[in-house]
Amino acid sequence: MTGETKLTNLQGNHACALAAISAGCDFYAGYPITPSSEVAERMSVELPRIGGTFIQMEDEIASMAAVLGAAMGGAVAMTATSGPGFSLKQENIGLGIITETPCVIVNVMRGGPSTGMPTRPGQGDIMQARWGTHGDHPVVALAPASVAEVWSETRRAFAIAEAVRTPVILLIDEVVGHLVETVAVDANPEPVTGRVWAEGDPANFQPYEAGPSLVPAMAKPGDGRRAHMTGLTHGPDGFPTQDPATASAMLTRLFDKIETHNSLIERFEAIDCEDADIVIVAYGISARAARRATSLARKAGLRVGLFRPVTLWPFPETAFRTATKSAGRILVAEMNAGQLRMEIERLTSENQHVEGVNRFDGEPITPEAILTAIDQSKEQAA
DSSP: SSSSSEEEEEEEHHHHHHHHHTTOOOOOHHHHHHOTHHHHHHHHHHHHTTOOOOOOOSHHHHHHHHHHHHHHOOEEEEEEEEEHHHHHHHHHHHHHHHOOOOEEEEEEEOSSTHHHHHHHHEEETHHHHSSSSSSSSOOOEEOOOOOHHHHHHHHHHHHOOOOOOOOSEEEEEEEHHHHOOOOOOOOSSOOOOOOOBBOOGGGGOOOTTOOTOOOOOOOOOTOOOOOOOSSSOTTOOOOOOOOOHHHHHHHHHHHHHHTTTTTHHHOEEEOOTTTTTEEEOHHHHHHHHHHHHHHHHHHHHOEEEEEEEEEESOOOHHHHHTTTTTTEEEEEEEEESSSHHHHHHHHSOOTOOOEEEEOOOEEEEHHHHHHHHHHHHHHOOO
């Protein structure tokens, strides 16, 4: 990068598309669905200009399959969807995890379940992002809270996917996806790097053999090496096996490679947490309301802090415990019935009380609602 930036007005979904292309994305497969359709629309215009490929598939299942095939064929690949489409993608997301296929899956969240409220915001896909596909598996999920962060986190999603060789989920709630803000973007952005191509004797190549980084090198199409994709448990050679030791080693490595690259994956923000009696935990658009509520509470003399996980999965546990070590009460603000709250309760001590500030009626949480919850929490503590 040159270090130069330019100011531009961008909608969140358009920022996602443009950031993806700036990161090197050259393949998009998807199916239009509110409120993510602007991502596909922008990609359909921009990708042909750079010689990339845009394809509208017949459904979300096929879209995810096309993304996996393109990525294994050497492309830098992406798809975008919303609630029902995200549900349909889950089986192939699991395939992407076990085959270690780098790609980015954008979910612009809306109200649910089922068809729900297509044009209204929600944050009800948090646990689906973590456990949507069956079996034990690691996952990486990022949650931007502004248009500027949509830009930066989209680029970071590709950087993680390519370096760690894993699908990465970008969770953008409808408000952020449709928000228009003035953002400073790189004037001459460089594509992200990280994918490691196999070298050495093709005859001795093992598709899932990993070194100290725990990330296997990929076979570049046409280089004479064997590419092997299977959803079955496999060893370094890629062939299916039910040998307990091999199965355990494969799954352990998948988890360990995420932990090994934690410095690349983890991102969070902690505001005024050092002396906080109450810490608010929030992400996405809810975090912006929480930031305002934190500021107003501080001005009123209350010791309130904000912990905002940008990386939702794996959750930044150590950072959260550090940020909340002086807090007796924790408020989790989210547009669902309390999905992240369950994770927070797991991470707190017996001396800490966790409460939810929840809304799932298609409207975002307001700073006033969080301030009311702070007042109620203080009264209960007294």
